[in-house]
Amino acid sequence: MTTAVESEKGGLAGYLTAEVSRSPTQASLQRLYFGCRRFAQNPLAMIGFTILMVLLLIAIFAPWIAPYPMNEQNLQTRLLPPSGDHFFGTDELGRDIFSRVVYGSRITLQITTLVAVIAAPIGLIMGTTSGYFGGWTDTILMRITDIFLSFPPLILALGFVAALGPGIRNAVIAIALTVWPPIARLARAETLTVRSSDYIAAIRAQGAPAWRIVVKHVMPMCLSSVIIRITLNMAGIILTAAALGFLGLGAQPPMPEWGAMLSTGRQYLLGSWFLAASPGLAILVVSLAFNLFGDGLRDVLDPRDE
């Protein structure tokens, strides 16, 4: 992001760093530019961002990066330790673990994206509705949120998976059901601060219906904190999804999901440790990257903490 902006200096640099912005577009572009600059100054956040970009590239170009097809079995080369031919070794069916980890990045990204896409709107709608309308609506919606919050996430996800049945689709639903409540809380708190502001009163005086105020004027104000929150939650989502896969309740073999790979690796643990080592390391690196990225994003968008 930043490199693209900085490489076109000259008129653009003047436009972006002007002390007085002449249009709303310029103002928001300037904010974005300074945000990116602050983000780029945070080395840990940049490391996180780079890892995530690499992960995205790996997921997109998986078939070209992986030296073997993900499900190609070769029983003559089973349980081989890491070598030049097989970077991470081979598993119990002779499949190349490196290739499977590479393909697994697609599943991990899919799960996190889907969970975010499902959970963020639910949380946003619940929170803003609750905060804007107040009264009984608020009491009821926040009670429901509290109930969901009163379980540790993995236990709640396990309960839902038990009810829905194992599988990756149900795992996504179950995880999403555990992710929305903190977002709803956050969105409600943000709504409460903007609800009584003058611009909302002005729009209301113009006769805008409540739903329009909530959707067009309250929700956008909550977006940045919701985005930070969900980015910070990504690490937790990945860990929960992997834990479900590991317990045999999420993605099912032969899918190269990292948690499920760990679960089979466990059976060959003492003889062939490398079966479990690399998928777990992949989970660690990605969730670490999300944590670093989320921390950096919070410092930029929400400087209250520092």
Add this chain to the structure above:
Amino acid sequence: MAVTDVSRKAAVQSKLPPWVWDAWRIGSSAIVTLLGLLALTFFMGRMLPIDPVIAIVGEQADASTYDMVYKQLGLDRPLYVQFGYFMRDMLSGNFGNALFTGNKVSDDLMRVFPATIELATIAITIGVSVGVPIGVLAAVYRGSPIDHLARILGLLGYSTPTFWLGLMGLVLFYAVLGWVGGPGRLDVFYIDIVDRRTGMLLVDAAIAGEWEVWQNAFSHIVLPASILSFASMAFISRLTRSFMLAQLSQEYILAARVKGLSKWKVIRKHAFRNIAVQLVTVISLAYVILLEGAVVTETVFAWPGFGRYLVSGLLAGDMNAVLACVLIVGTLFITINLICDLLYRILDPRTR
């Protein structure tokens, strides 16, 4: 804030101390949450795609048996009556039978819980005794290498999949180095030597005076407990750091220093005492979160506790066992939160 305001107003009218009103408000909201918890677990039980009657009588049962069990389960009644039955059973601790063990779920839970409590208690002890000092040091020497170390430790604690760490720990410390015992609570030839009293092996062995068994049990628990403690260590040290930083920037700290007290005396006697209440709440919260971590850690270490019971129930599709476990953890979570909240209000005069 709002709660305290309302409570104060109510207290002024009735001349009762405000904390009584706080307790009432918090308590009543906890009861509502508990009811919601029951409703949610009830709903989970009804979502199940498996027919509960067939799960009991089997596919081959004739229609009359099916109808009988259908009525016995109360499935012919309206949903709210069914919910009433469900509430009555759950509140009286009657969770039904676990199909995969053949025992009552409540008996099973009594059997498996001590193993988890033992594991979680050792884990929280490790977590606190490492996490709190690190947090304090990181706050006192802000920006120093120890602060960075604490931050890295925290990030790793939040990002590491515990089950993977457990597996790698087993490979390294058990298979390669041989420092610790393997999966399970004891080696085979130590099993059933000591009588079961509390269900916590370390305690039972100590009561029986069987120190060899105690040593063996300890060598088995030390690795899973350390790994379980890792995430809570990160959580505790991060929050200790931020609590401590908030205190250290206060003027009374400066005043105490100006008075001539040594740096560490001020930290120990003034700053730390002020964060103690917050720490207690954080630690009790971390303890309940450990129960969640126990689910995967126990699976990795074949630890016959609550978490493994829940997973076995899940894999067997045994809804009675699963719902009981989910409900109990939820209730524990609410209770601990409630106690923390009350403790906070009673011990910390600033919240009044």
